[in-house]
Amino acid sequence: MIIPVNLREMVEADLEFSLEGEWGLPVILIDPDGNIQDKKKGAETELKGQILYNTVGLNPETGEQVVVNNPIVTLRKTSLERIPANGEKWLVRIPIVPNATADKEDFLISATKPLEGGASIGFIRLYCRRAVQV
Amino acid sequence: MVLYDFTVEGRFRFNIMMLFRQIKTNIINILTTAEAGRFQTLSYQRQGKAAIEFFGTKRMVEVYFDSGIFSKRSAAIQGPFEHAMNFNIELSVAEAAKGDLSVLLDQGSTPAERAIALNNFNEAAPLADESFDELFEIVWQILTDARNYSLGLDKGIVVDRWIENVQKNQALPDGEYVVLTGSMNLKCTAKEEVLGDPASIIGIDADTSLELYSEDGVKEPVQKTGVTQEFPS
Numbered sequence: 134m135i136i137p138v139n140l141r142e143m144v145e146a147d148l149e150f151s152l153e154g155e156w157g158l159p160v161i162l163i164d165p166d167g168n169i170q171d172k173k174k175g176a177e178t179e180l181k182g183q184i185l186y187n188t189v190g191l192n193p194e195t196g197e198q199v200v201v202n203n204p205i206v207t208l209r210k211t212s213l214e215r216i217p218a219n220g221e222k223w224l225v226r227i228p229i230v231p232n233a234t235a236d237k238e239d240f241l242i243s244a245t246k247p248l249e250g251g252a253s254i255g256f257i258r259l260y261c262r263r264a265v266q267v
Numbered sequence: 268m269v270l271y272d273f274t275v276e277g278r279f280r281f282n283i284m285m286l287f288r289q290i291k292t293n294i295i296n297i298l299t300t301a302e303a304g305r306f307q308t309l310s311y312q313r314q315g316k317a318a319i320e321f322f323g324t325k326r327m328v329e330v331y332f333d334s335g336i337f338s339k340r341s342a343a344i345q346g347p348f349e350h351a352m353n354f355n356i357e358l359s360v361a362e363a364a365k366g367d368l369s370v371l372l373d374q375g376s377t378p379a380e381r382a383i384a385l386n387n388f389n390e391a392a393p394l395a396d397e398s399f400d401e402l403f404e405i406v407w408q409i410l411t412d413a414r415n416y417s418l419g420l421d422k423g424i425v426v427d428r429w430i431e432n433v434q435k436n437q438a439l440p441d442g443e444y445v446v447l448t449g450s451m452n453l454k455c456t457a458k459e460e461v462l463g464d465p466a467s468i469i470g471i472d473a474d475t476s477l478e479l480y481s482e483d484g485v486k487e488p489v490q491k492t493g494v495t496q497e498f499p500s
Contacts, residue, residue, distance in 0.1 A: 163371055167381030190439060190446075198315035201442025222385045224371055239372070241364040241388055243440060262391050263363035263443035 145255040148209040152256060157181030159233050160206055161226035164215050173212045182208040184227050204240060204261040216257060217242055225261055239264045286424065286457045287352045291332050293419025294354060294410070294453070298328060301409045306402055318361040318444040326402050329357040333452065337459075346461035349426075354453045356410075358402050361444040362395040364388050391445040392438055399447045403433055410453055418455060428455040 153173070160182045161171040173180050185205045191198060206225060210216055217223050223242045228235040240261035249258040291310070298308040307321075309329045321327040333355040337348045366388030370376050376384075407430055409415065417425050435449040 163381055163385060165382060165385060167376075167378030167383075167385065169381075190442060197313075197448070199318060199439065199442075199446055201318045201439075201444055201446070203442040222388055224385060239368055240443065241366075241390075261443060262445070264368060264388065265363045265365055266368045267365040267389070 145209075145211070148255050152183045152207055152209050153181040153212065156183060158184045158228055158231060160184070160208065161237070162213075162217075163224040163226075164217075165221050165223065168215070170214050174214050180208075180212060182206050184231065186231070202263075206259040206261060207256050208259070209256050211255070213257075217259060223259075224264065225259060227261075285350075285459050285462070286420070287332055287335060287350060287459070289420065290352065290418050290425070290455065290457070291330065291354060295330050297415050297419060298330065298406065298409060301405075305405060312357065316359070318442060318446050321359045322361040322363065322444060326361070326398060327357075327359040328402070328406060329355075329359070331355055331357075347458035348461070349456060350459045351456045352454065354455075356406060356451045356453060357448065358399060358406070358450065359446070359448045360395055360398040360402060361446045362391045362398055363444055364391045365394060392440060395438055395445040395447040399435060399449060403435075403449070403451060406451065407433075420457075424457050426456040426458075428453065430454075 158181060159171075159179045161169065161180070163169050171180055172178065183206070185203075185207075187202055189198060190201050190203075204227060206227060221242070225240045225242060226237045227240065229238045241264045243260040243262045295308055295310045302308060305324055306326045306328050309327060310331070312329055312331055313327070316327070331354070332352065334353045336351040338351070340348070367384045370380050370384035373380075411428075411430060416428060417423075418428060430451055430453050433449065433451040436447065439446040
């Protein structure tokens with residue numbers, strides 16, 4: 134008996150392993166309404182995502198090399214209570230190093246780089262801007 | 268025995284650096300003295316720097332000699348030569364988003380309080396833009412101050428001094444900071460002496476008065492030579 138399989142659903146389901154599985158790191162979000170999301174939607178487990186850290190940038194005007202920490206957080210959309218939209222201010226708390234128990238750092242979602250992740254790919258990628266106490 | 272009383276009137280300068288190097292050092296000293304925790308001054312171009320090194324009030328001012336033009340003088344064999352100098356001053360700022368994190372991180376705060384705090388956060392890009400403008404204004408005011416007209420040298424050595432232009436580059440939005448760089452240049456003119464390498468002869472123009480006394484102490488008529496005298500270093 135052949136069971137029909139929706140490949141798109143399978144790809145989306147695989148995100149649970151690729152983004153939230155053994156490579157996942159805890160992420161805490163605070164949405165524009167002040168609601169904290171630190172649990173996966175519909176579950177009691179930590180909200181997790183893929184976090185990439187460093188980038189070496191180039192100043193296009195001068196060609197000068199500028200080293201910046203460039204956290205990029207990728208989250209599975211179906212794990213989120215509310216999905217960030219362009220133009221919104223969200224706080225993102227992530228570990229400072231790829232270790233779930235490390236100290237957390239605070240970032241705002243970058244207002245100058247659009248969010249990546251259309252509805253068809255099942256995940257959203259957040260580019261983070263460091264947030265400091267005024 | 269003939270006695271000689273030899274006096275020389277003139278202006279002496281026993282430095283061994285060309286003026287453009289002295290002026291560069293003086294510009295850096297002037298800026299360093301005026302920092303007041305608002306920026307940091309470097310005496311060279313950084314080839315690559317981390318954004319956190321010039322974040323906030325650690326914004327960076329890099330001063331270096333960029334170019335110079337020497338005017339041709341038909342009578343100039345041993346100088347001095349008029350040197351139109353150009354100093355580049357690179358400005359670098361980096362900013363992060365700023366707001367009240369204490370409310371956001373407070374476990375006891377309400378969603379409404381957190382929403383207000385989040386909404387009041389200032390984005391990094393406009394902060395970087397403002398920081399750059401402020402830094403340029405500070406540096407411009409310091410270097411064009413009348414008290415610094417001579418750029419640390421004796422009055423009259425620097426003929427003129429002005430800041431010709433300022434250029435702000437595109438803000439880099441990548442990474443956790445927004446990085447904004449730019450440059451301004453300071454031009455000045457002064458006369459460079461030919462010192463030789465190693466500096467051994469300093470040619471000066473001097474009026475010389477040679478007082479001669481005969482053996483019996485009678486002073487001979489004063490003779491002025493008015494020729495250039497060379498003095499070994």
